[in-house]
Amino acid sequence: MAEIHPTAIVEDGAKLGDGVRIGPYCIVGAHVELGENVCLESHVVVAGHTKVGSGTHIFPFASIGHKPQDLKYAGEETYLEIGSNNQIREHVTMNPGTAGGGSLTRVGDNCLFMMGSHVGHDCMVGNYAILANNATLAGHVELADYVILGGLSAVRQWSRIGTGAIVGGMTGVEFDVIPFGSVIGDRARLAGLNLIGLKRKNFPREQIHALRAAYKALFESEEGTLRERAQAVAQENPDEPLVKTVTDFILEKEDRRFCTPRSGD
Missing domain, CATH: 2.160.10.10 (Hexapeptide repeat proteins)
Incomplete structure (x- = not known):
């Protein structure tokens, strides 16, 4: 009753x-x-x-x-x-x-x-x-699952935020945020990976290391487009689940824009 x-x-x-x-x-x-x-x-x-x-x-x-x-x-x-x-x-x-x-x-x-x-x-x-x-x-x-949005943050319509990502307080998200990404700023920029969240969820250290290497290949290289780099990273890491989560997210839909690091970050 x-x-x-x-x-x-x-x-x-x-x-x-x-x-x-x-x-x-x-x-x-x-x-x-x-x-x-x-x-x-x-x-x-x-x-x-x-x-x-x-x-x-x-x-x-x-x-x-x-x-x-x-x-x-x-x-x-x-x-x-x-x-x-x-x-x-x-x-x-x-x-x-x-x-x-x-x-x-x-x-x-x-x-x-x-x-x-x-x-x-x-x-x-x-x-x-x-x-x-x-x-x-x-x-x-x-x-997606396990996303954290900080206070006074705002996410624009049609945006996607991948699993395990974290958005800083007072951040405006205009574009997609990769899984396990960390974004911050007046207009969100990618500031790295949510390593604290990954460790708290007890992902194996080897998987986190593989994800960090993939992040560098995706966002610190100037060769090709982000989509082309994601395709290459996916081919090089077919058995890495965290890497696959990120590359699948990038490759899932064409013509998407993503939060990326700003020059000098």
């Missing part, structure tokens, strides 16, 4: 799993589905066609599932799916998708969204992501 505070409003049609707790002055819309043991603290609003996975905890004044901030949105039925065991802190906003972007915004499991962070329409957020205070994703952003 769900535990619902007398001041909360749960509209007819909402689906509540076992152990759901809904605090004072919350509003849950008719098309919302809350999984088992979801907790809404006070003054949370969950609207639209939104699913929230089990064990997710949403804190006061979060706005989840309201119509996207897109002037092209015309009221069509679109969706927001949030995974399990997420922490969604105060004043976080998450929007559903749009018809032009696949109609779906998806958030994975075990993520932390700190105060004031934003997930725009049609974003795809992986597992174990961390968005620090007031970090924001514009529409159509792809965020």
Whole structure:
């Protein structure tokens, strides 16, 4: 049975799993589905066609599932799916998708969204992501697993950030960030690899060394284009999983622009 505070409003049609707790002055819309043991603290609003996975905890004044901030949105039925065991802190906003972007915004499991962070329409957020205070994703952003965004950072629409990457505070990301990359600056520049993150996840030292060598070949050489260098690095390192993750990311889509080191870095 769900535990619902007398001041909360749960509209007819909402689906509540076992152990759901809904605090004072919350509003849950008719098309919302809350999984088992979801907790809404006070003054949370969950609207639209939104699913929230089990064990997710949403804190006061979060706005989840309201119509996207897109002037092209015309009221069509679109969706927001949030995974399990997420922490969604105060004043976080998450929007559903749009018809032009696949109609779906998806958030994975075990993520932390700190105060004031934003997930725009049609974003795809992986597992174990961390968005620090007031970090924001514009529409159509792809965020892979274990990405960390520093406070007050912003990611431009259609950008991709690869697994294990870290974005410094107050950084504006205009282009794709390679997996395990570290970017920083007013307009993001690639400042190296997220070596601390790699070590914390206990990747073998040999794999990290191979990745560092590949990074030098990719970004410290002036021969050919980045795509051509990635093809060469991939051929030279067919059995190195970290290197393959980076080269696959670069080669996956043509005509992409990437955050790269600035001259002199």
